[in-house]
Amino acid sequence: MSDRADGMNYAPKGKRNLVVKPGEFVFSVIGLDHGHIFGMTNGLLEAGAVLKNVHDPDKKKVAQFIDTYPQAKYARREDILNDAGIHLVASAVVPCDRCDLGVEVMRAGKHYFADKPPITSLDQLVRARAAAAHTGRRFVVYFSERLHVESAVYAGELVQAGEIGKVIQVIGLGPHRINLPSRPPWFFDKSKYGGLLVDVGCHQIEQYLFFSGATDATVTSAQWANYSYADAYPLFEDFADCNLLGDNGTTNYFRIDWYTPEGLGVWGDGRTVILGTEGYLELRKYIDVGRSATSDHVYLVNNRRQEHIEAAGTTGFPFFGQLIRDCLNGTSTSMTQEYIFKAVELSLLARDRATRLPGFAGGAK
Amino acid sequence: MSDRADGMNYAPKGKRNLVVKPGEFVFSVIGLDHGHIFGMTNGLLEAGAVLKNVHDPDKKKVAQFIDTYPQAKYARREDILNDAGIHLVASAVVPCDRCDLGVEVMRAGKHYFADKPPITSLDQLVRARAAAAHTGRRFVVYFSERLHVESAVYAGELVQAGEIGKVIQVIGLGPHRINLPSRPPWFFDKSKYGGLLVDVGCHQIEQYLFFSGATDATVTSAQWANYSYADAYPLFEDFADCNLLGDNGTTNYFRIDWYTPEGLGVWGDGRTVILGTEGYLELRKYIDVGRSATSDHVYLVNNRRQEHIEAAGTTGFPFFGQLIRDCLNGTSTSMTQEYIFKAVELSLLARDRATRLPGFAGGAK
Numbered sequence: 001m002s003d004r005a006d007g008m009n010y011a012p013k014g015k016r017n018l019v020v021k022p023g024e025f026v027f028s029v030i031g032l033d034h035g036h037i038f039g040m041t042n043g044l045l046e047a048g049a050v051l052k053n054v055h056d057p058d059k060k061k062v063a064q065f066i067d068t069y070p071q072a073k074y075a076r077r078e079d080i081l082n083d084a085g086i087h088l089v090a091s092a093v094v095p096c097d098r099c100d101l102g103v104e105v106m107r108a109g110k111h112y113f114a115d116k117p118p119i120t121s122l123d124q125l126v127r128a129r130a131a132a133a134h135t136g137r138r139f140v141v142y143f144s145e146r147l148h149v150e151s152a153v154y155a156g157e158l159v160q161a162g163e164i165g166k167v168i169q170v171i172g173l174g175p176h177r178i179n180l181p182s183r184p185p186w187f188f189d190k191s192k193y194g195g196l197l198v199d200v201g202c203h204q205i206e207q208y209l210f211f212s213g214a215t216d217a218t219v220t221s222a223q224w225a226n227y228s229y230a231d232a233y234p235l236f237e238d239f240a241d242c243n244l245l246g247d248n249g250t251t252n253y254f255r256i257d258w259y260t261p262e263g264l265g266v267w268g269d270g271r272t273v274i275l276g277t278e279g280y281l282e283l284r285k286y287i288d289v290g291r292s293a294t295s296d297h298v299y300l301v302n303n304r305r306q307e308h309i310e311a312a313g314t315t316g317f318p319f320f321g322q323l324i325r326d327c328l329n330g331t332s333t334s335m336t337q338e339y340i341f342k343a344v345e346l347s348l349l350a351r352d353r354a355t356r357l358p359g360f361a362g363g364a365k
Numbered sequence: 366m367s368d369r370a371d372g373m374n375y376a377p378k379g380k381r382n383l384v385v386k387p388g389e390f391v392f393s394v395i396g397l398d399h400g401h402i403f404g405m406t407n408g409l410l411e412a413g414a415v416l417k418n419v420h421d422p423d424k425k426k427v428a429q430f431i432d433t434y435p436q437a438k439y440a441r442r443e444d445i446l447n448d449a450g451i452h453l454v455a456s457a458v459v460p461c462d463r464c465d466l467g468v469e470v471m472r473a474g475k476h477y478f479a480d481k482p483p484i485t486s487l488d489q490l491v492r493a494r495a496a497a498a499h500t501g502r503r504f505v506v507y508f509s510e511r512l513h514v515e516s517a518v519y520a521g522e523l524v525q526a527g528e529i530g531k532v533i534q535v536i537g538l539g540p541h542r543i544n545l546p547s548r549p550p551w552f553f554d555k556s557k558y559g560g561l562l563v564d565v566g567c568h569q570i571e572q573y574l575f576f577s578g579a580t581d582a583t584v585t586s587a588q589w590a591n592y593s594y595a596d597a598y599p600l601f602e603d604f605a606d607c608n609l610l611g612d613n614g615t616t617n618y619f620r621i622d623w624y625t626p627e628g629l630g631v632w633g634d635g636r637t638v639i640l641g642t643e644g645y646l647e648l649r650k651y652i653d654v655g656r657s658a659t660s661d662h663v664y665l666v667n668n669r670r671q672e673h674i675e676a677a678g679t680t681g682f683p684f685f686g687q688l689i690r691d692c693l694n695g696t697s698t699s700m701t702q703e704y705i706f707k708a709v710e711l712s713l714l715a716r717d718r719a720t721r722l723p724g725f726a727g728g729a730k
Contacts, residue, residue: 168592221586227533228642243586249725261644262668277593279626290664290673299655303627308655360614
């Protein structure tokens with residue numbers, strides 16, 4: 001379950017870095033619709049969490065999950081929700097259903113860890129914010145393209161250390177492999193996956209907020225297209241981009257698409273370019289195309305040096321341990337609740353204000 | 366005069382590839398305000414043109430030019446314009462004066478080869494279009510960031526050959542080194558250099574039109590900022606970006622700035638990323654940061670392969686020979702007159718509709 005050629009089942013594994021004693025933090029899983037659940041589970045286990053139950057209506061998915069994690073016992077949904085011994089429920093249910101499950105989980109007194117996109121409408125967001133405020137439970141999101149990427153963790157440390165001065169702009173490129181014909185029907189239905197600017201865009205926006213330090217932003221431009229799949233999948237979006245202006249004066253541009261070619265050895269040539277007043281960083285997250293098949297290449301140029309850093313194996317994935325400690329301690333070391341909701345909100349606003357591009361003049365052929 | 370660390374004096378040299386007999390095509394130079402004139406002159410000489418005269422009011426600049434090209438004789442401006450033996454006048458006069466010099470040159474029966482940006486206002490553009498139509502002379506622009514870059518020439522051939530399918534989007538990153546304190550006063554005065562979206566943006570827009578095949582475009586978003594120099598140079602712009610939607614349905618995003626750090630071995634880490642339906646190209650034009658100090662790296666990924674191509678020394682710079690033959694034959698092999706004016710027009714429209722970004726919240730410090 002760590003297929004680098006296949007983004008939907010890409011489940012990074014890291015070093016174990018236990019933050020709890022055995023049995024101190026217990027989680028269960030409800031909803032296996034997206035393969036990200038394996039990455040989410042890996043991260044929690046490596047930080048010392050105990051996996052107790054799994055639930056999905058699809059018995060084959062449950063069997064595959066238990067095959068990977070034999071400690072997981074199948075349980076009914078309501079039994080998981082009612083189990084006072086469970087601290088957190090993780091879910092990769094279909095995107096449009098993630099929020100309401102989270103509200104239910106929080107009302108049942110548990111923290112919630114959702115795959116991205118966790119929320120597909122502004123009214124869902126209102127419910128999630130209210131539930132978090134009323135229950136005091138955390139609604140956390142698996143922003144895997146930063147949290148589960150060592151080059152991104154490393155770059156965050158370089159930015160924090162002032163290596164590139166003040167951040168001016170973040171550019172993100174998030175191409176993904178479409179992996180036809182393996183995708184489930186909901187993958188192509190905007191009402192279910194939320195639209196490309198939500199589904200994949202929320203990764204990009206979270207990275208922008210993280211690297212720039214902006215706490216809010218305005219969507220200055222957003223657009224999407226369906227260049228190649230309008231006949232087969234009219235509700236699909238295969239290309240989108242977006243510009244944001246942050247409240248600290250920084251800006252963001254990102255492009256996301258489903259155009260990873262077959263010749264690339266990984267599911268996407270994800271890049272992040274961070275421009276600062278005194279230098280810049282480029283992350284080649286999953287491959288260094290044409291140069292190296294390994295992941296996590298950081299390129300740093302500032303007024304003192306030019307450096308290529310191989311970040312794989314350096315930082316691990318501190319997010320998961322921080323998340324667990326935050327749940328237990330009531331802290332916000334991993335990220336604040338408002339930060340999470342803001343990244344999600346901006347992805348929804350970007351989608352809702354986006355214009356549709358016309359596609360190729362004369363059609364796709 | 367081929368200083369790779371210094372964009373303003375970056376004057377590539379290529380292989381000689383004569384397209385004319387000795388004396389068949391004669392040019393002179395008026396206006397040495399920007400070091401690009403050396404690259405323009407090199408290109409014409411390598412294609413077999415004869416350099417006759419040079420004029421600039423600054424005797425030191427003239428002496429430096431003649432030192433590089435001893436065949437050039439100083440002449441008065443009007444003597445160059447009145448010399449029926451001169452086919453073309455090349456100029457790197459201050460940007461705001463380039464167009465009207467060109468109109469004068471064309472009216473004097475000669476072709477005109479301007480450094481970029483050749484035109485800094487829409488009313489200048491109207492005059493240039495009229496003069497080209499009335500005189501039948503050509504108003505040609507040194508879009509050096511494509512024409513004098515072998516990786517860009519090579520990439521054009523790959524796109525033409527269908528290696529990435531139909532082009533969907535072009536992203537351009539055009540960082541430049543500010544080279545303080547060497548810059549002349551006009552460099553910081555928008556009324557003279559035209560603004561960043563014109564000065565550097567026209568390079569990016571020309572590349573977009575070339576790689577995408579769009580013949581016209583709409584500016585969907587444009588913005589600029591002065592993050593770091595608002596006190597010292599209030600009329601300067603140190604950051605800008607822009608989104609275009611082409612008439613063929615393709616799009617363009619570019620970012621241009623004056624933030625090349627001192628640690629980079631060249632004047633700018635210029636990149637072009639061309640996304641197609643069946644693959645993508647990345648150009649690392651002037652350096653392969655952290656990997657190689659050489660220029661002209663092309664990365665191709667499509668459905669069949671992933672390839673790193675070192676394009677330096679492969680294609681030469683066919684533009685200059687094509688330009689000369691176009692002038693002599695009345696053809697448009699290098700590029701059409703309307704294509705040139707369209708790239709310029711879009712840069713002016715981008716600048717004129719651009720919004721100003723606020724800069725850093727709390728100021729530059």
